[in-house]
Amino acid sequence: DNLSTSKNYVLDASPAALGLAANEYVTEFMAAFGIVPANFRQVEAPRVDCKALAKLTGGTQFVNASDAGGVYNGQWIMATSRWVTRIYAPSKPLPRTGY
Template sequence: AALGLAANERVTEVMFVFGQAPAGFAQVEKPQIKCTAIAGLKAGTSFVNIADVGGTYNGVWVQAISRWVTTVYGKPTPLPKTGY
């Protein structure tokens, strides 16, 4: 809703661009992105996530790409009882 998308529109790609990092730059937190899958995906459905990162190091462009498959799991019916 915040993006003003129509009911049948979905975000399928996100890009983050960072400026030049100073000398001695180091990661201080675990980077993460949280997403919500389309409601109604059936259990057993799978899709491929792709992370493509790159930057200049010592004047040379370096790049890494990672791909992994995410499988949708259905919740059991009925849900397990916790004992409370």
């Protein structure tokens, strides 16, 4: 609540930050902007970084979905994007990069 659309935020949705039980996970989130001024638009490309569960094995795949919509000239307009994420298991550990 009470976030400004003119600022960038890092929101921690980890189980620890949200007080979730050991077997609970965030699987979906929504950003609702309510009524916005004319010419409301993105200034920077939106980005969501996520970590897959460590117990997922190579070959696991799941579908991500992103929906955006709003009223324009009295008509509801919506765009949808869907893509598949595949978990790859390297044959040997990846080298350290210094980060």
